[in-house]
Amino acid sequence: MFSEEKLSILVNSAKFDVSCSSSGSNRKNSGGIGNAHYSGICHSFTQDGRCISLLKILLSNDCVYDCAYCVNRRSNGIKRATATPDEICSLVIGFYKRNYIEGLFLSSAIVKSPNWTMEQLYLTVKKLRVEYKFNGYIHVKGIPSADKTLIEETGKYADRMSFNIELPSERSLKLLAPQKNKTAIIEPMKMLSADKYFITPERRRSDFLPAGQTTQMIIGASPESDSHILKLSEYMYSNYKMKRVYYSSYIPTNFENTLLPVTAAPKIREHRLYQADWLLRFYGFTADEITEDNGNLNLEYDPKCAWALKHLELFPVEINSAPYEMLVRVPGIGIRCASRIREARKFCKLDFTDLIRMRVVLKRAKHFITCGGRFMGIESEKKVKNLLICAESVDSAEQLSMFGETEAAVSALFGEL
Ligand code: SF4
Known part of the structure; x- marks a missing residue:
């Protein structure tokens, strides 16, 4: 069973991942109906435009990696917790039966090793589908450097999977997330976009990640320009059949590391990147056309x-x-x-x-x-x-x-x- 403390640690640690967005509200129940808690339940949109509520939780925040920008990094003195697949499953089913949620967004820090973590995620989503007969939406985070077979098996039970690119260049990865590398993130993306998972170039098979793959980039933790970021997004949309690229403004959580900015990235930059992303995907614009001579988007106008x-x-x-x-x-x-x-x-x-x-x-x-x-x-x-x-x-x-x-x-x- 989940203790309230463990649940609170794991949902709070998940709130920095914007691959599905949180409700962002912390209104407490003051005697009426409902309770918009500041984390735990987030909203996502299905293919047909419906808004659904998801339980957004980490399997563990006990990370062996030390990415400088991340609150869950090994060197950060925060409370740690790890859930078992059974604990996550009974929590999801309990919430689902009470009508709190319609699906699950499951991510994890790297516990012990990438393979161990990916296996726990795999066991959780498989259990939910096979033992608990859960048919709701499942978005699961893929773990870079994990075994390909584990990733592929997980894809049979999830609706969507995402490998986060995190930082927009190899140089920044080396500097701020030295245990990660570009190839380990890109290879599984490539694998998930293979033709064998598609019925037509646009339509995925219903038995393997029918809602496709997404990724997330942190904006403002490293010096890459908007032009660099958007060209990378363009590349991922056209080469890895990415459904969405999410942009997450950097929030300082590590004031000791002098490589990181001391202030958060402005939200307007994130907003402009989302607008520009929309132009790339649906309006026929290219990254070069919409960025200014200094390589960034104009913040005054869309x-x-x-x-x-x-x-x-x-x-x-x-x-x-x-x-x-x-x-x-x-x-x-x-x-x-x-x-x-x-x-x-x-x-x-x-x-x-x-x-x-x-x-x-x-x-x-x-x-x-x-x-x-x-x-x-x-x-x-x-x-x-x-x-x-x-x-x-x-x-x-x-x-x-x-x-x-x-x-x-x-x-x-x-x-x-
Ligand atoms: S791998 Fe890096 S980004 Fe992911 S939880 Fe661990 S420290 Fe954070």
Whole structure:
């Protein structure tokens, strides 16, 4: 059985992994219903867009490695705990039966050795599926340097697996996580993307990691630029059929190590990287196009706006005739709107009222388009830049509002830019 202390150690140690995001709330139950605890239950999105609750826990935080940036590193004087596969299984089933969770996100520090740890993870997910007949979602962390057969066997029982790349360059790995190496992280990623696990180039077999693989990079612990980070993501998306790359802002947990920054990486950088990642995956942009000359993303504007403002010579584009590839590059026109425009203009000439109906975010788009030859934006480059900065701060404030300018909020939730 789990003691409350052990459970608390293992869920708290798991909260730095953002491969599935935590609820981020610590509201206590004050006599009503429910309890949004600060860790333990997190949320993730399924293939069809449903939001599901996962128990996010480490099998152990008793690490034999000493990665400088990590709270669980061997040299850190924190309380340690290790659970058995049976303990994790009964906890998951207990929570599932009480309707607290719909799935499990299981990770671990390296206990004893990579093989020992991977075997414990394997035994846990196998037990859950075979003995406990658990059909809920399971995301399991893969352990670099573990035996390939163990990794492959684990993949038969999990929905998703992730090997974290952690730092964006081999040099930084050597410096901050000397027991890890690039090959040990990349090789299993390569293995999980082999053709034999796919029915079509896009569709995975249902009996082996149907939800694919993901990875995570820590941002700001090492000096790599956004351009370097995004090129690495581009490479992993195209070569390892990665479902998602997660970016996690560095949080200082080790003030003795002078190789590490003393302050946390700004959240806005992480936010811009997620926006840029979206542009790489769905909008046809490349990392080189969206980063600035200094190698980083513009922090003032989202990366699509920043790109458009740098290429004003390509605008305005005519909504009724511009190619789809150009429509998706207009700030305020997401992929859903661009598709609606492409279909609708086959039947009639579109005007600005049609665009509002199609939920184009005109306060951004109007400076970059004409509709039936009509331009409704502002021609002064300086004024447009200021207006776009204002629009961005209003959108950020309204992102989760269910009222007001809902299109901007909905677009933000879907990552449309
Ligand atoms: S292997 Fe490194 S990053 Fe992972 S838990 Fe251990 S110290 Fe932390």
